[in-house]
Amino acid sequence: MVFAISVVVFSMLYINAGGAARRILGDFASDEAVARLHEELGLYQPLPVQYFNWLTGALRGDFGTSWFRPTEVNEMIGVRLPATLSLVTVSLILSAILAMFVGVYAALKRGTWIDRAVQTLSIGGAAIPGFLFAIALVFVFAINLGWFAPTGFTQPTESVGGWVHSITLPVIALLIGGVASSAQQIRAAMINVLSQDYVRTLRSRGLLPRSVIFKHALRNAAGPGLSVIALQFVGMLGGVVIIENLFNIPGFGSLIAASSTQGDIPVIMGLVVTVAIIVTLVNLLLDVAQGWLNPKVRVS
Amino acid sequence: MTTPLLNIRDLVVEYPAKGFRKTPFRALKGVSLDIRPGECVGLVGESGSGKTTLGRAVLGLAPVTEGSITLGGKEIGNISARERRQVSKDVQVVFQDPYTSLNPSMTIEQILAEPLLARDVPKAQARQRIADLLDEVRLPSDALHRLPREFSGGQRQRIAIARALALDPKLIICDEPVSALDLSTQARVLDLFIEIQERTGVAYLFITHDLDVVRHVSHRVAVMWNGEIVESGDTREVTTNPAHPYTQRLWMAAPVADPGAQAVRREERRRLLAAQAAAAGGVPVAA
């Protein structure tokens, strides 16, 4: 899968890269300089050859060098990896926990005002784009109340407290949309499980209501719940791009935005492949978890 | 000896294996059966016997791996899609489930018109035919503009029967058509089947698991087990004097609606199973 992505994206990016040398050096560079750069970057070679060169490098862990900065792509990505990963991981875990709580609680209290409140809030949270929340959060908490700095990021290695402080607003902005839609789906999954025949039969055996709900129903709803979380992850990776830019956090998101503007193709390529690898790993983990939860899946 | 209308010879239906290292599944292992014009042949069996697969193979809904199915002398087993559509004029179906065999969002008129429109029957003629069909199955004419959900299970089966009769077929495959109906409705719908057969001369392959039903409606009975026909013959003969051990077990297993008689049958069944087990060397006979 990662392989397929790399092929497709590479083709897309490099297909029009002929004029890259000119773009890098600008309109005032001499033709000879452009031609020399063109050759240096290997842009004259046919596409499959360029891809093969890239691939051999990538498998060794070398994504090449940026076109606009004298740094290795690896280094650029590596420096920014912790920031984004910390942001997304924290958001995902918190989002998963919150969504489970809220979704299950709403399912159990179905029809009451609690359930209706949850549903209304979920609709709002899921519909309104995350960046609007981010902007509102910055406006209220950073600018007006001054509790948080509107931008900036402290590495966890420097100061854990500072790190928490700097990611609070971004995490909240990232999570709202995720929790809202996940909670709705988890609620639906839970309601579906509770209406199954075997739940009635379990009740008929005289098991305590809390055993039926928390031991049996929850276990069966967890599978669909995990699928929901997996989807959330991909969505969050997209959302983090904007959030990082709004909060000026030095992670993937800001790098990809900058590279996109400039047209720094090797960096973009490296970023895309890294993201693909991360997504694949996370999906793999979740698949394993699914197998543990759902005996029917284990056979394969 | 009347020439058979439908002739099935050594039919094998095999479904390809899913995933590697698994053998393909043989639903039918060489089945031979014939049906004469205007005859009702009952096909009895339990789940996994292959009775439904046999019906589906005749209808073109299951793949024919080996063997032949001929209708009036013409091969209908492994034919092209276009040829299959020609066959639709002669072979029709009534399914078991009255709730899912009719499209819930189509009106009765649309449902009954479907087979007619498929053969480009002109509208006026179609309309007349639909009105006649409703009469034949004893449904009121105002049923036309209603949806299936407004009707009971028995009524929906009548609609399914009407749809099957639309093209005036020679053979109708009835796949457990009364199994999902209430007791009192069952009897009425069965009588309708018999009445239609006597009036129009259509033949039936009547698939069921209910022994009383098959006795009531079939001229001949074939018993299926594990993809094969283990016994067949005249209804009276097969149901009162079965030869094959499985058929004997099958008849004994169905409870009789009379306490005294049922107690007797229970005892007979116990003796039969013991005898069969002894014959098989003391191993309990798998039902």
Next chain:
Amino acid sequence: MTTATAPVSTAPPTPVKKLLRDPQALISGGFLLLVFLAVALAPLITRFDPNHADLSRMLAGIGEEGHLLGADNAGRDIFARLLFGGRNSVLGALLAVGVALLVGTTSGLIAGYFGKWFDNLSNNAASLLQALPGMVILLAARAVVGPSLWIMMAIFGVLLSAGTYRLVRSAVQAVRNELYVDAARVAGLTDWRIIFKHVTRVVRGPVLIQAAFMLMIAIAIQAGIEILGLGDPTMVSWGGMLADAFSRLFVAPILMLWPSVLMALFALSLTLFANSLRDALDGTQRTSPATIRNVFKKVEADKATTGVRESAIEMDADELLRIEELRIGYAMPDGSIKQIVHGINLDVRRGEVLGLIGESGSGKTQTAFAVMNLLSEGGTILGGRVLWQGRDLATLTEREFADVRGKQIAYIPQEPMSNLDPSFTVGQQLVEPMRRHLGLSKAEATAKAIALLDRVGIHNPERVFMAYPHEVSGGMAQRVLIAGAVSCDPDLIIADEPTTALDVTVQAEILDLLRSLQAELGVGVLMVTHNFGIVADICDRVVVMQEGEIVERGETTAMFASHDHPYTRQLFGAILSPDQVRDAYAAPDADDDRIKELTS
């Protein structure tokens, strides 16, 4: 032959009517319509040019100098920018959704109906498209194709199509296996006609709903790209306005307000409208939980006020269960109560098997459920008493019932496979209730469970103990359920058509098993069934129900010999007599047209 009886129910309102009656749909739909019209007619509504910068009017307030909503930091009219920006934003989103629907629906239809290689290919393609976040792909694309809004939205449409593809494909696959599609094929319809007539009907609704959600996402992503500063600077758009405003957040926060509010309202309306659409297209008429709660409250109030004529509960030593004047009803969507059991009386004595026979709709299963308080959602006991060991079960709470169920009264369900928890092994499900009710240790319970599995005729009890429900057959699963029912030594077993879902030969074995267990343990059994053969085989007494009432009762042998009530007569009359065999086959006339047709 009787003529058809009256139709069972009236047709529910069509989806369009439902929508028009839903206030949420009307409000959100109305707002959406308003926005669409406003952006479409933008030039007619405002005289300002959205791109005309006039620094003299910088940051004009609301209403100043003809600016409806004021002017932004470059002196451009905000209202005009909202309208014209809306044009671009909405058109862009429509483009994306259009592409998604076109690509997704066609590929989904083909893959779902025809399958095979196309299915494999498109599944892989869809996985590829969904593997990465859309934003990342769009930014990568932007590096190559530049800032064009239309190209970006077209690409996004392709990404979105993966979701539509999956939706359409699964809907088509579900329909393809329906019997009415088989019937259409047998009727001779071509594949394309079948797809057109049957399949598209099913697909329309979900696709429409998804389209509304996709519109919302498309607008959001557009805005996202523009906030990053990667949008098309020559085109005014909501996202662009947000980007401008954000950079001026400290200086003029009000600039944020208008595009944010508009976008948020637009997104909300789309979601609410999509939800209303989903409700309208949902054919089933389910009663909402809120309605159910209200109805139940009313029922409780009624019970309290109809006088406490609580006569002392006296039961013979012999009597296990006595049902008095039991009325059961369900809450309807409109808040009324539909009574389905109208005051029945019956009793089960110690050690006897009572048959409860009736057709569908008779209320027999509901009565069985009501005894154990296991009625489906919306059902409740409206009146009467369910007397058990000196208590009225109808007054018990759920928690109190947990001590009665399983331990004193056990239940055997009808459908074996769907009544076992798929995530736990057979053994775990047997052991858990035993440990709770009998206080056994895990080892003791395991031993007892395995012994029980052996008793109910399972050949390899240890293996089945460790197995999951999907690994055992239907007959075995039913035996497991029976083992579970007797495991805690109950006094009464309620069996709800326990053999209906089984083959005839397996049925006979299960009946044998039930009979021997009943004799050995001396339990009472309430056997719900529709099969007279089963009644004759196993029941001591029988009670006949019709439409929520008991019409006749008596000893089994007596009942079969003579029956009084017309309904009972009708039921018995419908039993196919073993003597009733079809007349011998008569070959049709050789001159018959049909024969001639055959041989031609």
